[in-house]
Amino acid sequence: MSATDRTRVRRHPERGAYEREPIDAILDEALICHVGFVVDGQPFVIPTIHARVGDVLYLHGSPASRMLRTLRDGVDVCVTATLLDGIVLARSVYNHSMNYRSAVVLGRAREVVATDEKLRALEAVVEHMVPGRWSDARQPTQGELDGTTVLALALDEASAKVRSGPSNDFDRDAELPVWAGVIPLRLEAGAPEADSVDVPLPPYLRD
Amino acid sequence: MSATDRTRVRRHPERGAYEREPIDAILDEALICHVGFVVDGQPFVIPTIHARVGDVLYLHGSPASRMLRTLRDGVDVCVTATLLDGIVLARSVYNHSMNYRSAVVLGRAREVVATDEKLRALEAVVEHMVPGRWSDARQPTQGELDGTTVLALALDEASAKVRSGPSNDFDRDAELPVWAGVIPLRLEAGAPEADSVDVPLPPYLRD
Numbered sequence: 183m184s185a186t187d188r189t190r191v192r193r194h195p196e197r198g199a200y201e202r203e204p205i206d207a208i209l210d211e212a213l214i215c216h217v218g219f220v221v222d223g224q225p226f227v228i229p230t231i232h233a234r235v236g237d238v239l240y241l242h243g244s245p246a247s248r249m250l251r252t253l254r255d256g257v258d259v260c261v262t263a264t265l266l267d268g269i270v271l272a273r274s275v276y277n278h279s280m281n282y283r284s285a286v287v288l289g290r291a292r293e294v295v296a297t298d299e300k301l302r303a304l305e306a307v308v309e310h311m312v313p314g315r316w317s318d319a320r321q322p323t324q325g326e327l328d329g330t331t332v333l334a335l336a337l338d339e340a341s342a343k344v345r346s347g348p349s350n351d352f353d354r355d356a357e358l359p360v361w362a363g364v365i366p367l368r369l370e371a372g373a374p375e376a377d378s379v380d381v382p383l384p385p386y387l388r389d
Numbered sequence: 390m391s392a393t394d395r396t397r398v399r400r401h402p403e404r405g406a407y408e409r410e411p412i413d414a415i416l417d418e419a420l421i422c423h424v425g426f427v428v429d430g431q432p433f434v435i436p437t438i439h440a441r442v443g444d445v446l447y448l449h450g451s452p453a454s455r456m457l458r459t460l461r462d463g464v465d466v467c468v469t470a471t472l473l474d475g476i477v478l479a480r481s482v483y484n485h486s487m488n489y490r491s492a493v494v495l496g497r498a499r500e501v502v503a504t505d506e507k508l509r510a511l512e513a514v515v516e517h518m519v520p521g522r523w524s525d526a527r528q529p530t531q532g533e534l535d536g537t538t539v540l541a542l543a544l545d546e547a548s549a550k551v552r553s554g555p556s557n558d559f560d561r562d563a564e565l566p567v568w569a570g571v572i573p574l575r576l577e578a579g580a581p582e583a584d585s586v587d588v589p590l591p592p593y594l595r596d
Contacts, residue, residue: 193454216423218434225432227425227469229491247400262434269518274527311476320481348584361591363583372573377555381568
């Protein structure tokens with residue numbers, strides 16, 4: 183994929199990437215994304231879960247949701263997924279930063295109507311959250327499928343931006359007696375909390 | 390604060406809140422937000438750090454950044470901060486969900502030009518990331534201040550949306566032999582990684 187005028191990373195262009203591999207890796211690791219769309223000139227940014235299947239990013243939700251109703255009309259959308267990797271403490275306040283990986287996808291979504299694609303998309307969303315979960319839980323009824331809007335966004339125009347590594351202090355600050363370095367950040371999963379004790383913890387939840 | 394037609398939570402209205410206390414708490418806990426703005430009809434969603442001081446949300450960045458250049462013209466903006474609290478596993482795939490807290494702020498930003506407000510805003514951003522850090526690091530020079538754009542967004546139109554608690558299965562699914570519950574999620578900070586061993590870890594980094 184090439185950078186377009188809309189996806190090219192302008193600030194710190196050395197942090198930009200336009201290959202599918204880093205973009206896909208960020209989309210696949212992020213549990214949620216933030217979806218941007220415009221209603222009457224006002225941008226809205228809404229968090230939602232997603233899943234990637236090959237060249238397509240799937241979103242889903244209620245047919246009553248403003249976001250889904252807006253997006254299925256084929257309007258311009260921006261989907262951004264961000265992973266926080268650390269707080270970067272420099273010797274000067276000016277050079278403080280974050281380590282992060284973000285992916286930005288632009289395009290227009292289409293509504294998925296074929297039942298088989300809809301099921302594959304919902305399976306991908308559930309498996310994205312908890313691998314192994316889909317086949318263990320009760321499958322959707324036709325009514326539940328009809329009550330779920332699924333949207334597909336092609337990964338045609340996208341970019342990644344990544345900052346990693348230690349602080350970038352100015353040379354003139356290198357000898358200041360100020361602690362500098364990185365506080366790593368990680369989204370950690372805790373021990374599963376069961377609704378009832380009747381069903382043992384399945385193997386796919388034991389890691 | 391009252392809900393407006395633009396901030397009212399439509400899907401699961403019982404999850405919506407319009408008081409400043411929950412909104413402020415989410416903005417204060419979230420290390421980053423996602424900023425939505427429109428350029429030539431195309432929405433963009435960009436992650437960035439922020440800080441709240443009283444009734445104002447501050448953003449900052451390079452004067453060369455497209456986001457900052459666009460926003461300081463006083464265009465409509467949406468700032469969304471999201472905290473992930475858990476993955477909710479229901480007995481049916483249909484009722485799977487996430488536990489989260491999100492805050493959405495709408496409005497138009499103004500550029501901060503007064504040096505004292507700019508300094509207070511930057512101090513708030515640094516203290517928001519690492520309390521105690523501001524006074525320890527080298528303070529900004531006039532050139533660094535001039536090279537930083539700070540924007541202020543009043544917390545006049547905002548909402549929070551919160552999902553918490555166990556899975557909401559349909560009554561008819563309650564007896565299914567499927568594990569149901571919550572996998573808690575938490576952004577964890579690891580041990581600080583120093584750039585050099587010359588300066589001891591300051592007290593404010595020891596927790």
